[in-house]
Amino acid sequence: MRSVKLISLFSSLLLLTGCWDQTQLNETKLVRAAGFDYLKNGKIRNSASIPQSINTDTGTGQVNNQIFHAVGNTARQSRIKLDRKVSEKVDASKNLIVILGEEAARKDIYHILDVFYRDPKSALNARIAVAKGKASDVLSARFEETETSIGVGTYLNESIRSAEDAAIVPVENIQTVCPIMFDPGQDFALPYLVAEKNAVSVNGIAVFHGNKMVGTIHGAQGVLFTLLTGKQKNRSMSLTRKISNKHKDRILNYVSIKVKRNKRTFNVNVSPDDKISAHITLNMSVVITEYPGDNLTSKKKINKIEHALTKSLTKEANNVLKKLQDMNSDAFGVGRKLIAFHNPTWKKLNWNEEYPNIDYTASVNVKVIGHGIIE
Amino acid sequence: MNSSHTITHRQLFFVIIQSQIGVGVLSLPYTLFAKAKTDGWISLLLAGLFIQISILAIWKLCEMYPKQTIFDFIPKIVGTKLGVVLNILFVVHLFSVCVIILILYNSIVSKWIFFQTPRLVVILILALTCVYCITCTAREIARFLMLVSPLLLVLFFFVAYAYSDVHLLYAFPVGAAGIKTILSGSSDALISLLGFDTALVFLAYTQGRSNSKLKVISYASLCVTLFYCFVTFTTYIFFNPVEIVIVPEPVLYMLKAFSFKILERTDLIFLSIWIVFVTTSLISYLFFTAKGVQTLFKLKHHKSAAPYVGIICALIASIPGSKLDVQLWSKLIGMSALCCSSLFPIFLLLIAIFRKRKEKGAVST
Numbered sequence: 001m002r003s004v005k006l007i008s009l010f011s012s013l014l015l016l017t018g019c020w021d022q023t024q025l026n027e028t029k030l031v032r033a034a035g036f037d038y039l040k041n042g043k044i045r046n047s048a049s050i051p052q053s054i055n056t057d058t059g060t061g062q063v064n065n066q067i068f069h070a071v072g073n074t075a076r077q078s079r080i081k082l083d084r085k086v087s088e089k090v091d092a093s094k095n096l097i098v099i100l101g102e103e104a105a106r107k108d109i110y111h112i113l114d115v116f117y118r119d120p121k122s123a124l125n126a127r128i129a130v131a132k133g134k135a136s137d138v139l140s141a142r143f144e145e146t147e148t149s150i151g152v153g154t155y156l157n158e159s160i161r162s163a164e165d166a167a168i169v170p171v172e173n174i175q176t177v178c179p180i181m182f183d184p185g186q187d188f189a190l191p192y193l194v195a196e197k198n199a200v201s202v203n204g205i206a207v208f209h210g211n212k213m214v215g216t217i218h219g220a221q222g223v224l225f226t227l228l229t230g231k232q233k234n235r236s237m238s239l240t241r242k243i244s245n246k247h248k249d250r251i252l253n254y255v256s257i258k259v260k261r262n263k264r265t266f267n268v269n270v271s272p273d274d275k276i277s278a279h280i281t282l283n284m285s286v287v288i289t290e291y292p293g294d295n296l297t298s299k300k301k302i303n304k305i306e307h308a309l310t311k312s313l314t315k316e317a318n319n320v321l322k323k324l325q326d327m328n329s330d331a332f333g334v335g336r337k338l339i340a341f342h343n344p345t346w347k348k349l350n351w352n353e354e355y356p357n358i359d360y361t362a363s364v365n366v367k368v369i370g371h372g373i374i375e
Numbered sequence: 376m377n378s379s380h381t382i383t384h385r386q387l388f389f390v391i392i393q394s395q396i397g398v399g400v401l402s403l404p405y406t407l408f409a410k411a412k413t414d415g416w417i418s419l420l421l422a423g424l425f426i427q428i429s430i431l432a433i434w435k436l437c438e439m440y441p442k443q444t445i446f447d448f449i450p451k452i453v454g455t456k457l458g459v460v461l462n463i464l465f466v467v468h469l470f471s472v473c474v475i476i477l478i479l480y481n482s483i484v485s486k487w488i489f490f491q492t493p494r495l496v497v498i499l500i501l502a503l504t505c506v507y508c509i510t511c512t513a514r515e516i517a518r519f520l521m522l523v524s525p526l527l528l529v530l531f532f533f534v535a536y537a538y539s540d541v542h543l544l545y546a547f548p549v550g551a552a553g554i555k556t557i558l559s560g561s562s563d564a565l566i567s568l569l570g571f572d573t574a575l576v577f578l579a580y581t582q583g584r585s586n587s588k589l590k591v592i593s594y595a596s597l598c599v600t601l602f603y604c605f606v607t608f609t610t611y612i613f614f615n616p617v618e619i620v621i622v623p624e625p626v627l628y629m630l631k632a633f634s635f636k637i638l639e640r641t642d643l644i645f646l647s648i649w650i651v652f653v654t655t656s657l658i659s660y661l662f663f664t665a666k667g668v669q670t671l672f673k674l675k676h677h678k679s680a681a682p683y684v685g686i687i688c689a690l691i692a693s694i695p696g697s698k699l700d701v702q703l704w705s706k707l708i709g710m711s712a713l714c715c716s717s718l719f720p721i722f723l724l725l726i727a728i729f730r731k732r733k734e735k736g737a738v739s740t
Contacts, residue, residue, distance in 0.1 A: 018492060018496070020489065020491035020492035020493070020496075021488065021489045021490060021491050021492055120486065120487050120488075120631075124631050124632040125632050125633065125634045125639075173632065174632075175631070175632030176540055176632070178615075178618060179542065179545075179613070179614050179615035179618050180615070182615040182617040182618040183545075183615045183617070184617070333544070336542070336544045336545075337544065339544070339547070339548075340544040340545075340546075340547030340548060341547065341548070343548045343551065
């Protein structure tokens, strides 16, 4: 009797799984990278990278990078059309990165992203980036680096991750941009990718206003942008700055630093006559990673370098702020501070018109706390 | 009453906590936001204060009629005939609470994970599990509710992880909604805090000094209020105030974006733990209902009522299909539950005190 009970008990375990909601891996094709472009007629072209490993006799799985394209009126419709072109069911729940073509980014990106926010299975932690030109170009770009062993999704994802580590681009994913997209008092920025001959490079930052891209920031300014967001620590936040013109050898005029600590104070003030001013102060502790001029023994010399760096970075930081004001992108959230602490003022003003005209400044204080293992 | 049926103070504490934390936690920030905007967490704290009054009333009632459940002492307070009517009404109210727990559980589960599975299956799985759980004594139920309580820490940890990406400024300016809206928001908060009323039956089984019983229930409800407040506040600084209006389950949605090195889709893990908390609140209410049915039909043991109660609830719960139906049901049942669980004990207490005075007066003259 006991064994009958046990057997029926264990066999009933088989029923527990049910058979309604199954998603079987061998019946799905996983999208690892998705791209969206607007066509001239306003339709959306969806490109998806679906890597497939090829089984060889030796057993090492090579990856066949297949890119599929489909055109539809909306993001979802183009996905459905894409599904018809692929043998199995397309599943985007393991998506790593979404790439928006520049033209699509300059229109309302929420219209495209809605499908990601709405679908309970979508990968909200996928990175998101803007491509110069067409997203499909970036997705179908040839990249020499380990092309046979990883898919383009992994490749792009890793390139952006390393750019994030170097603080060239801010860290964002589909979900983290969403609250900011809705926020009237703050804007965001995304990595800006450029397809080159044999690689895709993270070229800078695509700056947004509301849901629309309004411009780009390149190079060292990207690092300063990230520093100005108040990001504190990173594995390698490096900058190379020119600090003098004296030397004939070009290389001797430069110093490379690595930011060890970055502390931001961000003040927004409203004067009695409703004039808004904002000021960002960055206190950085840096380590000198390259200075061929050497001679860092004396305090005076170090002070000189600190002074030169302070001056040059302050200037650059103000350039970044100026640029952001010109593009009308409130990436550091002056408006948010106003909403929180100066609510009556905020309610009166039209932020889109006011922001480019506010008094917005930055100052950077650099302190050298180390110089590697030589002086 | 058999001595093996009693529960300790500590068990009572967890019984109350487990009954209170339930189906509401996922959408609570959203419902609160609808009225009190980003000050919803203040409404919640106020609601926590309000329910303290009901808790006092419940405790006083149970002190006046020790070792008796509400179904035993209602007839003693209002008279036998009216007592039976009120008992029936109260059992109907308890049925409706069980039904709404099942409805809300199903609507979330079918929206987030089981898209294809038929409603009735999802509901029956939970209902039958709970029926099995309540066929035992109050002590065993209390032990089970205590056993699963450590899971609360996991819930806490997941929500706390959101602090890796929050915008503290979203909570400012504090109090912008105005005192009136904050107050009106707290009625919604009250509904989510319901569950302390299971004390009306569990207190009868609790041993020990009467004063410390009150302390235990109050602490339990304080803990739940603070936990809810923490969850609500966290979602308010994670989502933009404009965004939260379109996210009905903010707690889950927030977790969907997080991934750890070895874990992805933390929302699904959260959901599975959340189901345990739904189960526990359903267990307490089903037990409560079964006790009521036992008294009404003068059964020997509540065990024999349990399967009928469970299956009837499950069948009713599978009626509403569309989102709007669910909203309507939850609004109606929410209001009735608010009256029956938090206001009714206060009225009952007032009548009881009035009667006692009268009796005393009659004796002394």
